[in-house]
Amino acid sequence: MQLVKRGALLASVAFIGSLAAPIVQAQDTLYMPSLTYRTGPFAGGGTPFADGYADYFAMINERDGGINGVKIVVEECETAYNAQKGVECYEATKGNGALAYSPLSTGITMALIPKAPVDKIPVFSMGYGLSAAAIGEKFPWTFTYPTSYWNQLSSILKYIDSNGGIEGKKIGYIYLDVGYGNEPIPVLDQLAEQMGFEVAKFPVGVKEMQNQSSQWLNVRKERPDWMIMWGWGAMNPTAVKEAAKIRFPMDRFIGNWWAGSHSDLNPVGEAGTGYLAANFSGIGTQFGALEDVIKHVVDKGESKVASKDTVGNVLYNRGLFNAVILAEAISVAQEMTGKKVINGEDMRLGLENINLTDQRLSELGLADFTGPIKGSCSDHEGAGSIFIQQWNGSDWERITDLIAPMNDVVRPMLEEAADKYVSDKPDWQTQACS
Amino acid sequence: MQELIHSLTVAPFMEMGQYPDFLIQVVWEGFVAGILYALIALGFVLIYKASGVFNFAQGIMVVFSALVLIGLHEAGMPAWIALIATIGVMGILAMGIERFVLRKLVNQHDAILLMATIGLTLVLKGAGQLFFGGETKSMISDELGFSSGAYDWEVFDGLVIFQHIDIAAAVIAVLMVIALSLFFSKTRIGRALRAVADDHQAALSVGISLNQIWAIVWFASGIVALVTGIMWGARSDVSFALEIIALKALAVLILGGFTSIAGAIVGGLLVGIGEKLFEVYWGPIFGGGVEAWFAYVLALIFLLFRPQGLFGERIIERV
Numbered sequence: 001m002q003l004v005k006r007g008a009l010l011a012s013v014a015f016i017g018s019l020a021a022p023i024v025q026a027q028d029t030l031y032m033p034s035l036t037y038r039t040g041p042f043a044g045g046g047t048p049f050a051d052g053y054a055d056y057f058a059m060i061n062e063r064d065g066g067i068n069g070v071k072i073v074v075e076e077c078e079t080a081y082n083a084q085k086g087v088e089c090y091e092a093t094k095g096n097g098a099l100a101y102s103p104l105s106t107g108i109t110m111a112l113i114p115k116a117p118v119d120k121i122p123v124f125s126m127g128y129g130l131s132a133a134a135i136g137e138k139f140p141w142t143f144t145y146p147t148s149y150w151n152q153l154s155s156i157l158k159y160i161d162s163n164g165g166i167e168g169k170k171i172g173y174i175y176l177d178v179g180y181g182n183e184p185i186p187v188l189d190q191l192a193e194q195m196g197f198e199v200a201k202f203p204v205g206v207k208e209m210q211n212q213s214s215q216w217l218n219v220r221k222e223r224p225d226w227m228i229m230w231g232w233g234a235m236n237p238t239a240v241k242e243a244a245k246i247r248f249p250m251d252r253f254i255g256n257w258w259a260g261s262h263s264d265l266n267p268v269g270e271a272g273t274g275y276l277a278a279n280f281s282g283i284g285t286q287f288g289a290l291e292d293v294i295k296h297v298v299d300k301g302e303s304k305v306a307s308k309d310t311v312g313n314v315l316y317n318r319g320l321f322n323a324v325i326l327a328e329a330i331s332v333a334q335e336m337t338g339k340k341v342i343n344g345e346d347m348r349l350g351l352e353n354i355n356l357t358d359q360r361l362s363e364l365g366l367a368d369f370t371g372p373i374k375g376s377c378s379d380h381e382g383a384g385s386i387f388i389q390q391w392n393g394s395d396w397e398r399i400t401d402l403i404a405p406m407n408d409v410v411r412p413m414l415e416e417a418a419d420k421y422v423s424d425k426p427d428w429q430t431q432a433c434s
Numbered sequence: 435m436q437e438l439i440h441s442l443t444v445a446p447f448m449e450m451g452q453y454p455d456f457l458i459q460v461v462w463e464g465f466v467a468g469i470l471y472a473l474i475a476l477g478f479v480l481i482y483k484a485s486g487v488f489n490f491a492q493g494i495m496v497v498f499s500a501l502v503l504i505g506l507h508e509a510g511m512p513a514w515i516a517l518i519a520t521i522g523v524m525g526i527l528a529m530g531i532e533r534f535v536l537r538k539l540v541n542q543h544d545a546i547l548l549m550a551t552i553g554l555t556l557v558l559k560g561a562g563q564l565f566f567g568g569e570t571k572s573m574i575s576d577e578l579g580f581s582s583g584a585y586d587w588e589v590f591d592g593l594v595i596f597q598h599i600d601i602a603a604a605v606i607a608v609l610m611v612i613a614l615s616l617f618f619s620k621t622r623i624g625r626a627l628r629a630v631a632d633d634h635q636a637a638l639s640v641g642i643s644l645n646q647i648w649a650i651v652w653f654a655s656g657i658v659a660l661v662t663g664i665m666w667g668a669r670s671d672v673s674f675a676l677e678i679i680a681l682k683a684l685a686v687l688i689l690g691g692f693t694s695i696a697g698a699i700v701g702g703l704l705v706g707i708g709e710k711l712f713e714v715y716w717g718p719i720f721g722g723g724v725e726a727w728f729a730y731v732l733a734l735i736f737l738l739f740r741p742q743g744l745f746g747e748r749i750i751e752r753v
Contacts, residue, residue, distance in 0.1 A: 039559075041675035043568020177723055205726035207678045210670040213463045214713035214725050221456065221714065234570050234675035241670060245584075245597060267572040267671040271582075306567055 029073045030330055033093040035103045040080035042233035044263040045315055049104055051305045052319030055297045062296040067330050070340050083107035099347040100124050102322050106180040116141035117429040121344035122351055126322045132417035134381030140431040143351045145325055146280050146373045146384025150187040151405035155386045156254055156278055157191055158403055160226050167196040172224030177203035181230045187413055200224055209235040216242040229255040236264035240272045250274030261314040265391045273393040278386045281321040281370050283396050285312035288365025329354050371402045377433035446715035455592025460714050461707055466600040468706020469607040473662040474683040475698035477655040482692045483631040484651040490551040493680025494558045499524055500663030500672040501566040513577035524656030532649040573667030580668055603665040611699060685729035689736050691743030705729045
């Protein structure tokens, strides 16, 4: 009986809450849904990212009282990296006044891209998702700052080229055999032709993420000069361990920015010494913004981090950077519209006009954290640069300056891909940019 | 067309002859993977033999037991004490499953018991994530005394690398199979298990406690899961993705038969060695990634021609 009473009370509260919550959020707060995956085979990457994302907004609320006085409400919805669940989360939260979605999954991003112009809520897939979405004319509602998979790949190839040349070399490409891992293949094939290198591909099925000995036997057979990895979750540490097992030189093995976190290399330890990875967000806690997060959120016990040591790790900082860009876009939107409480359309405007200069990054407490990002009507990618980091056996160290992408080569390919995407969609909303 | 036939029927064998050291390496890797598949399948077989339940939770039991071991060690327990404590946890889990799940479902349809194990999978998955988090964890193999080095064998002008942990996996798996075989054939409890497997009613009529037998068999299965978790975790860390690999044991069971320990071993080796050979020598023709489906296609062929598997009992039902 007691349970029934409690259940009835909870149901009543939930019902009243469901009526009241959207009004409160629409009028007084900025609502940011967070599609997380703290469970499932990819939780190792999803958890620190979600923590960094939530903690930055919590710090802004605590330190500044929100953005221009308006508090941010972050609501998590668990997707387990499952596209169907991701769409369910989107449908469940969009009505609460959602300002933008960052799905942290190429599969979910692909599903949300067509929904964004209909619901007028932008999709911000930070460095992942559909590379062609960089073309603002064709994808007014999607943003990929600070770069896209295609441009990232071009930066990695430039790094290889500057370390002994790439012409005549054989490049191995090991990838998670889903939309994410397949995404850069067209540009890899085309650049192979243009730059004169050979490609050997090694797909890894989701079921085989922790059972890669066949792929690495094939690597041993093919003898590539360099290996590039587009991995995620449990695939990454297994790949590095297998590479060590066949004695592939670690300083010739480069992961993309989802294959170079502490979650990936901590389990490998010293065996992974020398392994390289791309990155676009700072490592460590020596940045003003991170110090504030620790002071205002972590030390007060308001963070979900399992351990304080996680703060400053690669993926924690990546999630934090995702929140930084969204917070900055909110700020820009508020300034442009004159409204304190904005909606999805205003947010789109803010994202499109973002201008994170070195000076602005310093003001935000993120000097040297990343490169500048400038958006525009036509450029939703920011043509940002990456840097290369190296595992020293126990931690990551940045070893290069920012490496600009081969935008002159990649941009026409992105435009062609964007044209192709919209060509069979007669009602697709585009925009003209002067 | 001629080129395709050549690459299917001639080129792989020429390559094997050209680089015999590499062929040995491929077969060895397949052997080790096969041993680990066999261990997972063994967990299924033990429970199926005694209770007729297809234990869908066997995969998550591998992950859960490994996480308990690592978690207890992280909490400050010395590795060997943590190992003993984990065995204790698996024992408590077995008793809990018998008391709160199986006992209530006696005489229910097989499908209901299968659904119960799917429910158990969700409970263990949730508990694992709640207590130990979702991050990939390193197995405490060094602390347990497993060497992380490798033995190099220079042969046929080439090199074959044997990881110490793989050699240990093979030895431990063989010892485990011998121990289980002796347990089933030489001990009183083992004979009781076989009696229950043959005929529940007859076993009950001679005073064998079904509840006790079920708890023991789930415990044994938990131990097998723990050993698998340690060995696989030492090779490629412990994450919830390991659970997915357990699904491959289904193909192993179809090959070897659901009720045969020897079948689980032979089926595991067939799948393990077969998939590595196929991926390395024939995979490029299909664009790679054939390992993901090879085992299931092999199982499908067996289902067509020998549905009871290599060592399974042929089921004849009167209608």
